[in-house]
Amino acid sequence: MKVLIIYAKNTSVFWNFKPSIKYLGLFGKKSLVAPLGPLTVSSLLPKKWERRFVDLNVKKRLKRKDLLWADIIFLSANVSTHKESVGNTIIICREYGKLIAAGGPFFTLQPEKYKGKVDYLILGEAEITLPLFIKDYEKGEAKSIYKPESNQWADITKTPPPDWSLIYFNDYCVMPVQFSRGCNLDCYFCNIGVLCGYKLRPKNPVQIVNEEEKLYRSGWRGTVMWVDDNLSANKKDILKETLILVDEWQRKKGYPFKRITQVDIGVACDEELKELLKNANFNELFIGIETPSQEGLKECGKKKNLSVDLEESISKVHKNGQQLVAGAIMGLDSDPINIDKIMEDFFKKSKIPVIMLGLLCALPETKLWYKLKAEGRLIEDLVIDNTSGITNIIPKMGIVKLRDLYKKVLTALYINRRNYYQRATRFMQECIPSAKSRVSWDDIFAFIKSIFSIGIFSKSSPYYWTLLFRTIFTNRKAFPIAVKLAIQHVHLLKYAKGVIKTI
């Protein structure tokens, strides 16, 4: 059996970081994070099946020779996949007369839209449904749809490591590793509980070290993202054991990886966990701040954020040596009419340079989705990318007003270069870098390219030099972070301009 695994193109205008990743490596990178889903699917296939992989975020188009070679197409797509990319891929594969099996969160969330368009829908977690499909397919009895029972979740302690042999590491900036799935919190807009369950399912500590060892032996050096939904929600004992084991492993290897992950704000007050994360070389944490408004936090059920002083907690994370990347949303029913000013002031004071600011969207089967459906405020079922200025809800303040405020905040955060670099400079003064890593060739190329394109040929030039010189004289160890922030702004500026132009 010859399987062509295709990963459809992502839509995320915020997370693609395309203009920034071109700075990395001699010729630039092509995609930010390697896709965990299809690489894990490959590991779940029978050994005797031949496989090839095309990531449409890396390759512009499918090759005729791959399509002719394949017996079946496995089309994989996640929540942020471009529906046009999925549609076009289906059309092309059909032109070649290929059978198509589709799976991943994109299809799991909206299977009815693809019934009849693909031959097989393999929904839910691949560990559960893919083996059933393979068994039936080999007998010539495959059904058109495979889905797990409600509340049936995979035992990920048995999940094999991703098949790294399918990708070229040079195409990507970050490699994914997953410690756990699910989240036991219940924020009203979030679909993690729907997709992965409300009970945390961790792998075992040795399994994680083995996965990182495999990645290391495959040749990867650089950043690894633990793509957990909320790492800090895991039971403390198993997380602690894992982080200690990872630290021991990386010491022996000479710290080959820096790590990033997603946690909740509760981390800031947990001294032991902060220390463990620091020791395990986690240097960047994504945290859903959502909104500085107490009413807004109450509305979306963000209890942890309500129970702490947000500014103080953010500062604690920075002082622990981690850059906090914030998630924030606008369009809550309780958003006051001056939410733009509140957001701008908050992020200025909290010294967070990079904020993923989205419009509130209702994802299927979330509390928010049911509420808005009942109120007749859902425009359509699914909006994939809430950072593109689009929403599928009718906001209380009206869509025109919301877009107007959203544009103002994006302008203040990113188009106003002075504001961005001021936040970055103030963050530099607060951050005590803890990451242990060697300067790589990627870092050197990125710095040299930034001197020319930002330091000489950009309107950001004066701010760039101020940031770098201040960092050299006041926080020399943080210099690579300052360069990274300057390079990230190239993307953020382009992103903000693009969104403002299109909405």
Ligand code: SF4
């Ligand atoms: S903490 Fe994060 S992952 Fe968990 S429910 Fe809230 S938004 Fe979702």
